[in-house]
Amino acid sequence: MRIAVASGKGGTGKTTVATSLALSLDTTRTMVLDCDVEAPNAHLFLNPTFERREEVGILIPQVDGGRCSLCGRCAEVCQFHAIAVIGQNILVFPELCHGCGSCTLNCPEQAISEQLDVLGIIEAGPTPTGVYFARGVMKVGEPMAVPIIRELKRWDIEGGATSLSRQQDETYDWETIILDAPPGTSCPVVESVHGADFVALVTEPTPFGLHDLRLMVEVVHELDIPVGVVINRDGIGDAEVDKFCAEADLPVLMRIPLDRSIGAGIAQGKPLVAIRPEYTDHFRDLYRRILDIVQEAEL
Amino acid sequence: MKIAIPTETDNLDSLFHPRFGRAVSFIIFDTETEEWEAFPNPACNSHGGAGVQAAQFITKHGAQVVISGDFGPKAYNALAAGGVQMFLAPVDETLSIRELLARYQQGQLNQVSAPTNPGHHGSPSQG
Numbered sequence: 397m398r399i400a401v402a403s404g405k406g407g408t409g410k411t412t413v414a415t416s417l418a419l420s421l422d423t424t425r426t427m428v429l430d431c432d433v434e435a436p437n438a439h440l441f442l443n444p445t446f447e448r449r450e451e452v453g454i455l456i457p458q459v460d461g462g463r464c465s466l467c468g469r470c471a472e473v474c475q476f477h478a479i480a481v482i483g484q485n486i487l488v489f490p491e492l493c494h495g496c497g498s499c500t501l502n503c504p505e506q507a508i509s510e511q512l513d514v515l516g517i518i519e520a521g522p523t524p525t526g527v528y529f530a531r532g533v534m535k536v537g538e539p540m541a542v543p544i545i546r547e548l549k550r551w552d553i554e555g556g557a558t559s560l561s562r563q564q565d566e567t568y569d570w571e572t573i574i575l576d577a578p579p580g581t582s583c584p585v586v587e588s589v590h591g592a593d594f595v596a597l598v599t600e601p602t603p604f605g606l607h608d609l610r611l612m613v614e615v616v617h618e619l620d621i622p623v624g625v626v627i628n629r630d631g632i633g634d635a636e637v638d639k640f641c642a643e644a645d646l647p648v649l650m651r652i653p654l655d656r657s658i659g660a661g662i663a664q665g666k667p668l669v670a671i672r673p674e675y676t677d678h679f680r681d682l683y684r685r686i687l688d689i690v691q692e693a694e695l
Numbered sequence: 696m697k698i699a700i701p702t703e704t705d706n707l708d709s710l711f712h713p714r715f716g717r718a719v720s721f722i723i724f725d726t727e728t729e730e731w732e733a734f735p736n737p738a739c740n741s742h743g744g745a746g747v748q749a750a751q752f753i754t755k756h757g758a759q760v761v762i763s764g765d766f767g768p769k770a771y772n773a774l775a776a777g778g779v780q781m782f783l784a785p786v787d788e789t790l791s792i793r794e795l796l797a798r799y800q801q802g803q804l805n806q807v808s809a810p811t812n813p814g815h816h817g818s819p820s821q822g
Contacts, residue, residue: 471751477744482754482777489769492744 398573399686400592402616404608406579408598409628409652414576415441416668417596420679423526425571430531431588432578433516433544441667444529446521452532452547454495454540455510459486463507470499470508495543516544518551528570541584549575549591572683581611590619594686596649598626602633606640613644622693624649624686647689650682696726698799699758700784700792701749705733707793713764713786716745722792723756726800746770754779762795768810781807 401414411430415438418428430438457470457479468481478492479499490513500508515538520530530551532544577588589595595616599605609625616623625641630651641648652658652668652675661671669676701718703710712718716738724731734756738748746766750773753761761779764786774781782804784795798804 477738477741477747477751480747480751480773480776482751482773485776487747487773487776489744489747489772492747492769 397571397594397687397690398575398592400575400577400589400595400621401598402577402585402589402595402612403579403598404581404610404612405599405605408579408600408605409626410579410598411438411441411576412628412652412662412668413596413598413626413650414438414574416675417679417682418442418527418572418574419525419667419669420676421572421683425569426526427528427530427570427573429548429573429575430529431545431548431575431584433532433534433541433548433584434578436531436533438576439529439531440665442523442525442527442529444521444523446519448521449517449519450547450551451512451514451516452518452544453513453515454493454543455497456490456493456495456513457488457499457508458511459488460507460509461486463505465505465507467504469502469504473498473502491539494540515540518544518548520551541578542587545584545587549587581608581615585612586615586619589616589621592621593690595621595623596626596682596686597623597646598628599637600629600633601627601631601635601637603636605633606637609637610640613646622689624689626650626652626682628652629654647685649685650678696760697756697758698724698726698760698762698796699753699756700724700762700795701736702733702792705735707731707796708791711762711764711784711790711792711795713784715761715763715765715770716741716747716749716767718749721749721753721756721758723753723758724792724796744769747773750774750777750779760799762799762804766807766811768812768814771807771810783807783811 401410403410418426430436466481470479471481476492476494478489480487516534518532523529532548534541534544575588578584597612599609624647630653632654658671699721701712701715702720702722703712705720718736720733720735722731722733737752738745741748746769750770754777762782762784764784766781
């Protein structure tokens with residue numbers, strides 16, 4: 397079961413929900429992926445010990461000047477103008493390249509090879525609670541988060557993030573993978589939620605919360621993934637989020653009230669279920685409702 | 696010698712466009728024959744890499760000189776690789792292509808030997 401926790405609006409409580417949901421389940425069979433590679437923070441609540449680290453990025457073209465006939469086919473097929481043939485020179489602009497490989501495939505002289513342009517790292521390790529954790533961290537100054545998120549997700553699927561402390565030949569079998577998505581509705585968010593069995597949208601009952609929730613619901617519908625809503629800081633703002641959820645047939649799966657003691661605990665790096673242990677049951681209920689919705693959707 | 700100038704429209708009396716990659720058209724003027732032609736800029740609405748695309752376009756049309764109000768780092772590198780000389784147009788004056796060409800021919804424009812802005816790539820407007 398892959399559950400993405402997303403929001404549209406930033407600061408609604410995605411990481412609060414993602415980490416406490418993970419801690420309420422069978423932790424040894426649960427993994428959390430922090431996909432907010434521009435500002436990862438889930439590690440603050442899970443305290444992992446990283447045991448694997450890998451540089452990731454995109455493959456950018458490297459041209460063999462001896463073989464290149466300056467035909468210009470590479471520049472013609474590049475949608476991003478990342479490779480140019482000018483006069484007797486061929487230029488590569490790594491910051492424009494998306495790593496699609498079209499230039500390499502289309503070169504009639506096989507003059508292009510590919511080399512890794514590092515955009516960030518992915519790292520993984522166990523946490524004291526048993527939850528396994530992996531995250532991506534983008535290099536400062538890089539503009540593209542999507543390739544890092546893509547590698548992070550692939551790493552998990554291909555077993556790169558399997559705990560070293562487990563037996564080498566033991567086939568790992570995560571029961572639940574929770575993806576903590578970045579805020580917003582742009583490409584990094586789409587990449588994070590793509591392939592999930594369910595998307596939990598965390599919002600707050602304010603005009604800002606509602607505005608960005610609407611946008612995110614559109615994105616998730618477009619991707620055709622079952623979706624439900626968690627209302628955080630319940631009790632502030634107005635009733636418009638509830639009204640929207642009722643009209644749009646979106647189940648409200650959980651409510652977390654505005655509570656100063658929760659805010660203070662989060663600020664100290666404590667997960668919600670450590671601040672208020674009774675929430676473990678609420679998160680288990682949330683998980684059961686998610687399973688029901690996913691099963692229903694599969695029928 | 697062919698000179699390329701980014702413009703708002705397509706004749707010698709139109710105003711020059713201060714940004715190289717995003718100009719609507721280029722006028723390419725031949726100083727030997729005094730003939731000129733206007734070409735729509737294929738990079739005008741490009742999602743990114745407009746400077747690189749525009750540089751390839753004008754070098755293909757044989758331009759050896761470009762006059763613009765601005766040369767970003769990628770456009771600069773691409774034009775330099777093509778051996779194109781770059782001259783800076785005064786951006787605080789409203790000049791037609793004809794007036795700008797006269798300034799160039801009188802030697803009143805400064806040649807550029809480095810990019811004139813840090814680049815537009817990744818700016819907020821690009822989403």
